[in-house]
Amino acid sequence: MASAVVCAAIVVSAARCMAGDGSEPAVQPVPHYTLQELRGAFTPAAAMGEGFKSETVGWKFPLCFDKLSKFPGTAKTAAHTISGDIRGTTPDPRRREWAAEYPDAASARRAFETLDRGVSCPPTQSVPRIERDEGGFTPPSEHRWRREGGTVSGWTQLRTITRVDYGRVGKAAMTTFRVQDFLLRGNAVLVIEISHFTTKPGDDSETVVIGTATRQVERLLSRVPEDRTLGPG
Numbered sequence: 046m047a048s049a050v051v052c053a054a055i056v057v058s059a060a061r062c063m064a065g066d067g068s069e070p071a072v073q074p075v076p077h078y079t080l081q082e083l084r085g086a087f088t089p090a091a092a093m094g095e096g097f098k099s100e101t102v103g104w105k106f107p108l109c110f111d112k113l114s115k116f117p118g119t120a121k122t123a124a125h126t127i128s129g130d131i132r133g134t135t136p137d138p139r140r141r142e143w144a145a146e147y148p149d150a151a152s153a154r155r156a157f158e159t160l161d162r163g164v165s166c167p168p169t170q171s172v173p174r175i176e177r178d179e180g181g182f183t184p185p186s187e188h189r190w191r192r193e194g195g196t197v198s199g200w201t202q203l204r205t206i207t208r209v210d211y212g213r214v215g216k217a218a219m220t221t222f223r224v225q226d227f228l229l230r231g232n233a234v235l236v237i238e239i240s241h242f243t244t245k246p247g248d249d250s251e252t253v254v255i256g257t258a259t260r261q262v263e264r265l266l267s268r269v270p271e272d273r274t275l276g277p278g
Contacts, residue, residue: 075150076199076231078269080121083144083233086268088261090127106143106236107225109166110188110207116234117159118152120145140261143236150232157201157229164205164227166190174212184212198266200235203227204258208251220246224258228266237262 105113116122126141147153170188177183186209193204207223221242228235239258243250 078233080146084123108163116145117156139240141238145234147232186211201229222254
């Protein structure tokens with residue numbers, strides 16, 4: 046009978062699996078990506094349809110409501126956004142994507158853990174009306190937030206879901222949905238976000254946005270090269 050293999054799964058450095066007979070452990074390859082490969086997986090504006098455009102975005106992304114963060118540590122980074130308003134009234138989903146190439150998998154894991162700790166928001170929050178320095182205001186709003194975790198296509202995943210219901214201004218009220226995915230594999234960390242604005246939220250609006258975000262993540266990850274050699278742990 047073949048010896049059983051005892052394996053400790055390690056996502057940030059070479060996983061070593063010790064054979065039951067005590068022989069030398071096997072080293073499992075750890076993916077190592079370049080920023081060029083990660084940038085090449087970004088969603089092209091053409092994939093969204095006519096009327097959408099792609100632009101470079103700022104290097105910071107939201108962690109909790111208006112709290113912003115950059116990738117922790119030392120990394121090569123890239124970012125872009127896709128937006129469109131082809132109906133002339135309610136904007137279509139806006140997609141933003143960030144990528145970071147770290148020197149090794151251990152550095153990426155530390156950065157991901159730092160982001161994980163930072164993504165901690167109250168499940169509900171009431172925000173009063175905010176007067177803007179440049180004039181105008183943001184109406185009062187009710188925020189609902191939650192987080193989920195798991196894996197997708199071999200990547201460690203942290204997902205946050207935010208819904209904001211704004212108070213009525215005149216005859217109009219607005220609801221925004223934002224789904225963010227923080228992803229880790231090997232030496233790479235990705236942040237993928239989709240935002241949707243609507244004046245007529247339905248009972249299934251959140252489900253639809255979450256489904257769109259899931260497909261966006263799956264499609265982007267499918268464009269990341271899979272045939273990887275062992276990288277530094």
